Amino acid sequence: MQDITGLELSPKKVEYLKFLFKKGGLVRTTDISTQLQVDPSTSTKTIGDLAGTGLVEHIPYRGVRLTETGLKYAEFLVNRHNILSLMLSHYGLSAEEACKETSRFESLVSKAAVDKICTSMGHPMTSVCGKIRHVSCGVP
Amino acid sequence: MQDITGLELSPKKVEYLKFLFKKGGLVRTTDISTQLQVDPSTSTKTIGDLAGTGLVEHIPYRGVRLTETGLKYAEFLVNRHNILSLMLSHYGLSAEEACKETSRFESLVSKAAVDKICTSMGHPMTSVCGKIRHVSCGVP
DNA sequence: CAAATATGTTGGCCATATGCCAAACATATG
DNA sequence: CATATGTTTGGCATATGGCCAACATATTTG
Numbered sequence: 560m561q562d563i564t565g566l567e568l569s570p571k572k573v574e575y576l577k578f579l580f581k582k583g584g585l586v587r588t589t590d591i592s593t594q595l596q597v598d599p600s601t602s603t604k605t606i607g608d609l610a611g612t613g614l615v616e617h618i619p620y621r622g623v624r625l626t627e628t629g630l631k632y633a634e635f636l637v638n639r640h641n642i643l644s645l646m647l648s649h650y651g652l653s654a655e656e657a658c659k660e661t662s663r664f665e666s667l668v669s670k671a672a673v674d675k676i677c678t679s680m681g682h683p684m685t686s687v688c689g690k691i692r693h694v695s696c697g698v699p
Numbered sequence: 700m701q702d703i704t705g706l707e708l709s710p711k712k713v714e715y716l717k718f719l720f721k722k723g724g725l726v727r728t729t730d731i732s733t734q735l736q737v738d739p740s741t742s743t744k745t746i747g748d749l750a751g752t753g754l755v756e757h758i759p760y761r762g763v764r765l766t767e768t769g770l771k772y773a774e775f776l777v778n779r780h781n782i783l784s785l786m787l788s789h790y791g792l793s794a795e796e797a798c799k800e801t802s803r804f805e806s807l808v809s810k811a812a813v814d815k816i817c818t819s820m821g822h823p824m825t826s827v828c829g830k831i832r833h834v835s836c837g838v839p
Numbered sequence: 840c841a842a843a844t845a846t847g848t849t850g851g852c853c854a855t856a857t858g859c860c861a862a863a864c865a866t867a868t869g
Numbered sequence: 870c871a872t873a874t875g876t877t878t879g880g881c882a883t884a885t886g887g888c889c890a891a892c893a894t895a896t897t898t899g
Contacts, residue, residue, distance in 0.1 A: 569855085569856060570856090571856075571857070572856095587876090588875095588876065588877085589876075597858070597859090598858070598859055599875080599876065599877085600859075600860080600876085600878080601858055601859075603877055604857090604858090604877090605857080608856095619865085619877070620866065620876055620877080646786075646790070647812065647816075650786070650815055650816040650820070651816070652812060652815055656811075656812065656815075660809060663706075663807040663808070664808055667803040667804035667807065668800065668803070668804055669803075672787065672792060672796065675792055675796075676787075676791070676792075678791060679789075679790040679791045709885060709886085710885090710886095711885075711886065712885095727846085728846095728847065728848085729846065729847070737886080737887070737888090738887065738889080739846085739847065739848085740847085740887085740888075740889080741886070741887055741888075743848055744849090744886085744887090745885095747848095748885095759847075759848070759893095760893080760894050761847095761895095
């Protein structure tokens with residue numbers, strides 16, 4: 560179960576999962592396309608890919624929802640985002656800058672590194688862009 | 700001249716430029732393919748792309764060399780790598796870990812962010828993986 | 840110096856990730 | 870139930886990165 564590296568998903572797919580997590584419940588593919596600013600057909604296709612990984616469940620014409628595995632994974636993704644943004648904000652980047660910057664590269668930062676950063680920062684509870692839940696963050 | 704965002708090049712091309720910078724002078728495409736562990740034909744092709752951007756000059760069957768522009772840009776790339784690695788090393792990552800981690804995502808970190816991080820760290824002269832030259836690092 | 844060997848390049852082809860458009864299809868509403 | 874709206878499918882396109890086999894160029898050596 561803890562064999563996740565954090566590098567499983569491509570940048571866009573990370574966005575999808577984070578959005579599904581924040582939205583919660585059954586989400587329409589159109590909501591996703593609106594949010595991520597892509598064509599509805601694009602979100603449908605990408606959701607198809609994600610469904611293939613078992614992270615989401617797609618009920619055609621109804622919507623998408625995170626599976627149990629997907630939920631845990633998405634939680635890690637959101638925490639990673641928040642931890643990295645918080646780190647950057649310590650170097651003079653504004654909340655918005657940090658958040659935007661992180662969004663660009665977060666998909667390439669390993670869970671191992673995030674865990675160390677998190678530990679080093681003393682497991683903060685809040686970041687510049689949201690709360691942090693210390694579940695998937697390994698050792699203390 | 701200072702309109703670089705730091706996001707101009709794809710990950711692999713960043714690796715190529717950093718290698719050319721470190722090696723210096725005329726570099727054989729085969730050296731590149733050995734170093735980056737790709738087929739020689741792959742390095743030749745990628746070098747062709749880079750030549751199209753004006754960052755390198757390719758003399759067929761002879762080698763590749765950074766242009767003046769390429770040299771300055773590569774210096775930024777190396778500095779970015781070093782600054783980011785140094786930052787990560789402050790969070791409990793070993794030199795090797797920091798360096799490896801940085802290599803994965805560095806191409807997606809903007810010059811604007813790097814400049815702020817650099818300033819915030821007080822313009823350090825050395826990192827965990829090499830010296831830092833404060834030329835392309837903007838304001839103090 | 841020419842033949843043999845080593846090195847480098849080209850062309851063809853493949854895979855992944857993303858994306859759009861138009862057409863088909865399903866669902867919801869009046 | 871007919872039409873409007875929402876969703877999916879299929880076709881196609883781009884960018885990045887990669888391999889192999891065939892060809893071109895250099896270098897080495899007899």
